[in-house]
Amino acid sequence: MTLKTNIQSMKKTLVLIALAAGLSMAAQPTLAAGGAEHPRKGGFSFEGPFGTFDQGQLQRGYKVYREVCASCHSMSLMHFRTLAEPGGPFYDAHQVNPAENRFVKVLAAEVQVPDIDTETGEPVMRDAVPADRFPSPYLNATAAAGANGGAAPPDLSVMAKARHDGANYIYSLLSGYRAAPAGLKIGPTQYYNPYMAGDLTSYWSGEGHVPPGGFIAMPPPLMDGQVTYDDGSAETVDQYSKDVAAFIAWASDPKQVQRKRSGLGVLIFLFLFAGVTYVSYRRIWKGVAH
Numbered sequence: 001m002t003l004k005t006n007i008q009s010m011k012k013t014l015v016l017i018a019l020a021a022g023l024s025m026a027a028q029p030t031l032a033a034g035g036a037e038h039p040r041k042g043g044f045s046f047e048g049p050f051g052t053f054d055q056g057q058l059q060r061g062y063k064v065y066r067e068v069c070a071s072c073h074s075m076s077l078m079h080f081r082t083l084a085e086p087g088g089p090f091y092d093a094h095q096v097n098p099a100e101n102r103f104v105k106v107l108a109a110e111v112q113v114p115d116i117d118t119e120t121g122e123p124v125m126r127d128a129v130p131a132d133r134f135p136s137p138y139l140n141a142t143a144a145a146g147a148n149g150g151a152a153p154p155d156l157s158v159m160a161k162a163r164h165d166g167a168n169y170i171y172s173l174l175s176g177y178r179a180a181p182a183g184l185k186i187g188p189t190q191y192y193n194p195y196m197a198g199d200l201t202s203y204w205s206g207e208g209h210v211p212p213g214g215f216i217a218m219p220p221p222l223m224d225g226q227v228t229y230d231d232g233s234a235e236t237v238d239q240y241s242k243d244v245a246a247f248i249a250w251a252s253d254p255k256q257v258q259r260k261r262s263g264l265g266v267l268i269f270l271f272l273f274a275g276v277t278y279v280s281y282r283r284i285w286k287g288v289a290h
Contacts, residue, residue: 035197035199035212036194036195036196036197036198036212036213036214037172037176037194037195037212037213039165039168039169039171039172039173039195040168040171040172040175040176041168042167042168042171042172042241042242042245042246043242044167044168044242044245044246044249045057046167046246046249046250046256046257047167049260049263049264050260050264051257051260052087052257053087053246053250053256053257054246055089055091056231056233057242057243057246057247058088058089058246058247058250059089059090060229060231060233060239060243060247061089061243061244061245061246061247061248061250062083062089062107062247063227063229064222064227064240064243064244064247065156065244065247065248066107066111067226067227068221068222068226068227068240068244069156069221069244070134070137071137072137072144072148072153072218073137073153073154073155073156074134074135074136074137074138074153074155074156074157075134075155075156075157075251076133076134076136076155076157077133077155077157077158078133078134078157078251079130079131079132079133079134080104080107080108080111080128080129080130080131080132080133080134081098081099081101081104081130081131082098082251082254083098083101083103083104083107084098084099084101084103084104084130085098085254086258087250087254087255087256087257087258088250088254089247089250090103090104090107098130099130099131100130101130104130105129105130108127108128108129108130108132109127109128109129110127110128111127111128111134111135112125112126112127112128112135113125113126113127113128113132113133113135114135138152148217149189149217151217153218156248156251157251157252158252159248159252160245160248160249160251160252160253161252161253166248166249166252167245167246167248167249168245169195170241170244170245170248170249171241171242171245172195172241173193173195173196173216174221174222174237174240174241174244174245175222175237175238175241176193176194176195177191177192177193177220178192178193178194179192180192181206181211182206183204183205183206183207184200184203184204184205184206184211185203185204185205186203186215187215189217190215190216190217191215191216191217191218191219191220192211192213192214192215192216193213193214193215193216194211194212194213195213196213196214196215196216197214198213198214198215199214200213200214200215203215222237222240222241223237224236224237226240227240
């Protein structure tokens, strides 16, 4: 076989490889059809390097969590006293310490937590105190799954950290329930949400592209007028979703604002230190050839 024949054979092989690669890449969108819609922006005040939490919004978000979400979702890492820490929804600059905050004492007393009677050793329920954790609505994960069709509701303590674009994702998911598109096969205990991650290719028999999103076992938890606000804010699904998303974002990182302020102070210090270092360098080595 001559050199010219070898070159022609190699060219044909490369063309076949390129064609196969092109067909493979063209097939990928079909295999990855669907996907979730990008979360909508909630316009949260705490976003960005200088953002801070709106205390009123955090208070409303806690109310939505306590009256709606807490019936299914736990926040096992959250203590009642944390609500009164600096930057928290019920922080009071005049308080002695978070555990003595008068608002938190009242809020904790509204909740029952399990305990053990010190005299009889029997399990009892008592009013919570600021030092207690948020109680779980179920005894364990098995009980939670059994009460919710086999899917245990996730803990919300760090949910905003566990999801990309946390607060915006939670806001979009809670306010984004829609009727399933025609041609989408959906189970009796499932709900369609375009912001839920998933691939609906195998469930789609309609025309056009596979719809974005996925199935979620949680029915729409919010409805207009469900929670009463004392500050006159709109009592709508959209507002509820924003407020509880902000609260969950704060609960996932209660020290966020303090970290931002500390980081800004460090950057200012480093900038000034760099300036002093440069001036010192110029003065010490002035006139010295190097």
